[in-house]
Amino acid sequence: MIDKPHYSTYGLFKLVLQPERRFYWLMLIYGIAVSALSLSVPLSVQVLISTVVNAALVRQVVVLALILLTLLLLSGLFAATQVYLMELFERRFFSRIVSEVTLRLAYARFSHMESINRDELVNRYFDIMTVQKSLPTLLTGALATLLQAMVGVALTSFYHPVFLLFNVVVLFVAYLVYRVLDRGAARTSIDLSDAKYRAARWLESLSRANNFFKSRRTINYAIKSTTSARDEYVEGHRRHFRYTFTQVLGFLLLYATTSAALLGVAGWLVIEGELTVGQLVAAELILTAIFFGLSRVGYYLELYYDLYAAMVKLSQLYSIPMENVTERDDIVSWEPTIKCEDVSAMLDGGEFRLNLEIPAGSRTLIFTRASAQIKTFADLMLNFRRPDSGRLLLDDHDVDDFNEHRLRDEVHVIDSTFFPECSVAEFMEIAAPGMTRAAMRDLLAACGLGSVVDSLPDGLDQLLTPYGYPLSVAGVIKLKIAYALACRPKVLVLTPLFDMLSQEARRMIMSTLNSRPETTVLCFTHRGDLHGFDNYMLWDFSEQQQFNNADALTAAYESVLEPEDDTVVAARPAASAGKS
Numbered sequence: 001m002i003d004k005p006h007y008s009t010y011g012l013f014k015l016v017l018q019p020e021r022r023f024y025w026l027m028l029i030y031g032i033a034v035s036a037l038s039l040s041v042p043l044s045v046q047v048l049i050s051t052v053v054n055a056a057l058v059r060q061v062v063v064l065a066l067i068l069l070t071l072l073l074l075s076g077l078f079a080a081t082q083v084y085l086m087e088l089f090e091r092r093f094f095s096r097i098v099s100e101v102t103l104r105l106a107y108a109r110f111s112h113m114e115s116i117n118r119d120e121l122v123n124r125y126f127d128i129m130t131v132q133k134s135l136p137t138l139l140t141g142a143l144a145t146l147l148q149a150m151v152g153v154a155l156t157s158f159y160h161p162v163f164l165l166f167n168v169v170v171l172f173v174a175y176l177v178y179r180v181l182d183r184g185a186a187r188t189s190i191d192l193s194d195a196k197y198r199a200a201r202w203l204e205s206l207s208r209a210n211n212f213f214k215s216r217r218t219i220n221y222a223i224k225s226t227t228s229a230r231d232e233y234v235e236g237h238r239r240h241f242r243y244t245f246t247q248v249l250g251f252l253l254l255y256a257t258t259s260a261a262l263l264g265v266a267g268w269l270v271i272e273g274e275l276t277v278g279q280l281v282a283a284e285l286i287l288t289a290i291f292f293g294l295s296r297v298g299y300y301l302e303l304y305y306d307l308y309a310a311m312v313k314l315s316q317l318y319s320i321p322m323e324n325v326t327e328r329d330d331i332v333s334w335e336p337t338i339k340c341e342d343v344s345a346m347l348d349g350g351e352f353r354l355n356l357e358i359p360a361g362s363r364t365l366i367f368t369r370a371s372a373q374i375k376t377f378a379d380l381m382l383n384f385r386r387p388d389s390g391r392l393l394l395d396d397h398d399v400d401d402f403n404e405h406r407l408r409d410e411v412h413v414i415d416s417t418f419f420p421e422c423s424v425a426e427f428m429e430i431a432a433p434g435m436t437r438a439a440m441r442d443l444l445a446a447c448g449l450g451s452v453v454d455s456l457p458d459g460l461d462q463l464l465t466p467y468g469y470p471l472s473v474a475g476v477i478k479l480k481i482a483y484a485l486a487c488r489p490k491v492l493v494l495t496p497l498f499d500m501l502s503q504e505a506r507r508m509i510m511s512t513l514n515s516r517p518e519t520t521v522l523c524f525t526h527r528g529d530l531h532g533f534d535n536y537m538l539w540d541f542s543e544q545q546q547f548n549n550a551d552a553l554t555a556a557y558e559s560v561l562e563p564e565d566d567t568v569v570a571a572r573p574a575a576s577a578g579k580s
Contacts, residue, residue: 009186012311015318017135019096023089027139030078030085035147037075039155042285044068047278079140086136097128101317109321110384119208120201124317127193127310134307142300145293152286159279160269167287170258174294177250178301185243189305190312192236197313199229244305248298255295262287325404334395335360336410336490336520343380343390347372349541353390356537356544360395363514363521364535365550367557373539374495374524378413381493394491412484413493414477418466424453424479425460431486440486446512447482448505449475474501481509485516494523503529528554 017024044064105113105122153171157164202225206213213222266283269275275283340354349370354377358364368374379385380392383404392399399407419427428440437460444450452475456462468476477497484492492513498506510530513521523533528550536553538545540560547553 009308012308012315016097016131016311016314017093020089020093023085023092024139026085027082027143030082031140031143031147034075034078034082035144035151037071037078038144038148038289039151039286040068040071040075042282045278045281045285082140086139089136090132093131094128097314097317098125101125104317104320104322107322107325109323110379110382112321117201119204120197121316121320123197123200124313127313130306130310131314134303134310137303138300138307141296142303145290145296145300149290149293152290156283156286159283160274162265162269162274163283163287166262166265170254170291170294173254174251174297177247177254178297181243181247181250185240185247185301185305186308188236188240188243189309192233192240193309193313195229195233195236199233202226202229240305244298244302247301251294251297255291258291258294259288262291323404331397331402331406334397334490336518337393337395338381338491338520338522339391339393339396341391341393343387343392345376345380345385345387347376347541351541352376353542354392354539354544358520358522358535360520361517362534363510363532364523364537365530365533365553366522366524366537366539367526367553368524368539369541369560371496373541378415378493378495381411381491382408382413409487410489411491411493412487412489413495414480414484414497415495416497419464419468419476421464421466423458423461423463424456427464427479427483428460428486431483432488435486443482443486444479446508447478447485448508449478449482452478474505477501478505478509485512488516489519491520491522494521494525496524496526498523499525499527506530526557528557 044067047064101122149171153167157167206222206226212218262284266275266280270277270280337360338356338358340356343354345352347370349372352373376385380387380399383399383402386400394402420430422430424444425437425440428443429435432439440460441450441453444453452471453459453462456470462470464471468479471479477500481494498509501509507530510523510532513519514532523530531550533550536547536550538547538553538556538560545556547556
């Protein structure tokens with residue numbers, strides 16, 4: 001579940017749109033110019049009528065036409081400039097949002113990211129297109145309508161006080177039509193957006209777990225869930241449309257009544273001698289254009305509500321809790337000795353306490369009572385989590401003293417994280433930029449993956465899905481280990497995923513690791529079929545025991561388990577592999 005940030009409407013627009021404010025000011029300036037120049041036609045008609053009535057000189061008509069042409073060309077130039085500015089805005093806005101989201105995701109607090117649906121969060125990206133579609137139209141069409149109304153109302157009010165009163169009444173009614181329905185329309189636009197994202201989340205889930213939905217029972221569940229998501233969206237759309245359509249009807253009705261009333265009022269003023277024919281025609285042209293703009297306000301409001309909902313969704317990308325990365329980077333050289341001094345962390349099964357020291361360059365085989373202990377220790381080593389009390393030291397340096405990013409270059413955990421969508425070669429080159437293909441093949445072969453990669457259709461250039469396909473589960477684990485070895489870490493943590501490999505593959509990889517004495521290796525497992533480690537440890541929740549060999553460790557591990565847990569023990573290796 002993704003929490004909704006709480007911002008005012010102004011706060012939302014300021015948060016997401018403020019960096020491009022120069023574009024908005026330029027649009028306003030050019031919009032004022034276009035709106036003022038749009039009055040050139042009715043004013044020219046007024047002057048033309050006066051000219052024809054008083055003295056029908058061709059020269060005056062030609063001069064008037066040339067002046068009008070110049071003003072209209074200038075207005076067109078300003079309008080074209082607005083279009084060009086909005087094109088630049090769309091490019092800049094897209095580039096900025098994508099860059100900011102990339103940094104925010106990269107620096108996001110891991111504990112938060114693993115607790116939410118990350119795919120659904122990133123889907124907010126698509127509301128960039130909503131902003132690109134809505135905002136330019138609002139800044140050109142809607143802004144032009146508003147500015148023309150302001151200029152036109154001000155001008156016609158000088159013709160006669162009746163026009164001033166008439167314009168005030170029309171604008172007040174227009175405001176009422178907007179205001180009465182605005183709150184409900186804004187609320188339902190967000191509800192509709194939520195329903196849209198829930199439908200997308202369900203379809204992504206259906207795609208991600210596609211192999212699960214292959215039986216009659218699961219297909220029926222998929223159809224039922226899809227129907228529910230579809231109906232929720234349709235109902236949300238209906239509720240939102242009820243508000244926006246009412247606004248559209250209100251503005252259309254206002255357009256019809258005001259246009260008819262204008263004709264009657266203006267005609268009455270001419271008959272009474274309060275208005276000239278030229279002023280009548282000019283007022284009709286100006287106010288009719290304004291009233292026609294009112295008929296388009298419903299469309300602009302629909303765009304505004306779409307924009308508002310998009311702002312709410314994009315703001316969620318700005319509310320991601322950020323990791324507090326240590327700026328200092330002065331711990332450059334350190335020995336991979338691991339010390340836990342009364343480290344304490346709360347788990348669902350109780351308090352987990354660690355007091356131990358693992359020498360640099362050693363290989364340690366570790367059994368744990370619960371998979372949560374492995375996850376917690378890995379998070380502590382990577383500084384994704386801080387101990388509730390005590391200190392975790394690497395060569396007498398507190399983990400908190402390290403720059404987190406440099407630390408994670410030196411400490412690697414083989415877990416079930418997804419791949420970036422890239423080729424095998426690109427994945428290996430992330431670990432070691434400039435790594436030759438020959439070196440890649442040698443390292444992959446050392447991890448038992450050489451012939452597998454060579455058999456892929458595109459070899460090293462084979463693209464991998466986030467799940468590692470077309471590699472098998474074992475192939476994915478081996479590739480992750482090869483990646484870690486290419487990074488040359490100081491500490492390598494093998495989780496029970498390592499148990500999923502065959503004994504032969506595990507021995508081959510351990511042989512490769514033994515050729516790297518500079519790396520401290522911690523192998524968390526529930527299998528006692530590997531030998532040749534320097535240390536054998538059993539981690540309980542409150543104490544850690546050390547043994548001389550794997551057989552003694554296995555016997556101690558079985559002795560601490562209660563008889564009724566035998567079924568759980570038998571299933572534990574697979575469960576651990578799935579959770580780690």
